[in-house]
Amino acid sequence: MAVVGAGLAGLRACERLRAAGHTGRIVVLGEEAHPPYNRPPLSKELLRGTLDRDKLPFRQRAATEDVEWRLGTRVGAVDLAGHTVALDDGTGLGWDGLVYATGVRARRLELDGAAWRHTIRTLDDALRLAPSLAPGTRVVVIGAGFIGCEVAATAVERGCEVTVVEPLGTPLERVVGAQVGREVQRRHEQHNVRFALGRTVRAVADAGEHLEVELDNGAGLAADVIVEAVGSVANTEPLDGQGLDLAHGVLCDDGLHPLRDGEPVLDVVAVGDVARFPVRAYGDAPIRVEHWTMPTDMATHAASSLLAGLAGTQVDSTGFAPLPTFWSEQYGVRMQSFGLPHLGLEDVRVLDGDLAGEAAVGYHRDGRLVGVVLLGMGKRMLEFRTAVAEARAASLEPAR
């Protein structure tokens, strides 16, 4: 068995394959030199300097002690028909079953000066950025999604002068809507983060002592450090030319098998951020969900699905309905999200509490709860998570 990608999804796939009874050889091929580690602290505790990098690697369980880890090894191409992978070091490896778990990489803007712009996806990215966040450093963050907002909060807490540039009207608008976005903005501004909203970056230039960020309205921002947090691109290239649909991730069926001409490739599964699959009960087109809890939920199903596929059968996927769950942390306040709030941005209601303090915010589509975002309210997490899960379960029941 070959696993491409040594991140959370690759690790969980190994564990679940063993738990599902696979005793054969498993080889994991990972581009990064590090064993699987936890990414969420990269933009939070690690950047803040409150967590040592030694705490990041995931614990290796006894069941996967015999898994072979080939780290620092990039897979350049996968041959589905020939059952091989070609590695960038010129070697190759045969497989009978394949787990594809390559995650995503940071999207880059088409601007000069890529070398001056930081991204934050990997441990190496974070280790490169952290030392530059000294008091008084002028930081421009491009993009006010979750990672941009977390970096802004962390940098300002470290004494930096932070400006966030974002094309939309509020931070986090696409994911949690303008109402919650405005409150997030207020909290950042309270900590002296500045925003250039409705603005894009036209150019970045080396001005000698500093970098000059030119906005689309001609305004300039002087920066010592620029962090680009403008989304992600799924790492699908090794699957090019195999007849799969690789637009925005590896399109899979609900058994997590990639689809070729509408038919599942039974000896392959995709797991984690890279997979685009139908998230049951949310009815829309298959999506990728870049949430930490997903690889674990997906790996359990993918392992049974792959082992069944290798035996020439398919598992029943009707019970596979992971609930998207996400958290973020800014200024010591935990923000949590259940379901898919972005599907209910037209009908946003404060369910409890006060947006300016702690609040539970509900997102509805056709009157039905499709997501909840909590600002604080940690003690009531289970209650609201259950509400979203129950609303979803109700929508899955066959119409009478």
Ligand SMILES: Cc1cc2nc3c(=O)[nH]c(=O)nc-3n(C[C@H](O)[C@H](O)[C@H](O)COP(=O)(O)OP(=O)(O)OC[C@H]3O[C@@H](n4cnc5c(N)ncnc54)[C@H](O)[C@@H]3O)c2cc1C
């Ligand atoms: C800074 C940051 C903060 C985050 N914070 C949160 C949070 O607060 N809450 C939350 O829910 N989620 C958070 N996430 C998202 C969460 O970490 C991801 O959803 C999770 O890591 C996905 O795991 P994965 O294994 O699918 O992908 P990854 O963790 O990206 O692992 C994929 C691995 O595959 C490797 N790879 C890629 N291509 C190849 C190739 N061709 N050959 C070999 N190896 C390859 C990559 O190098 C990588 O090591 C955060 C992510 C980041 C980057």
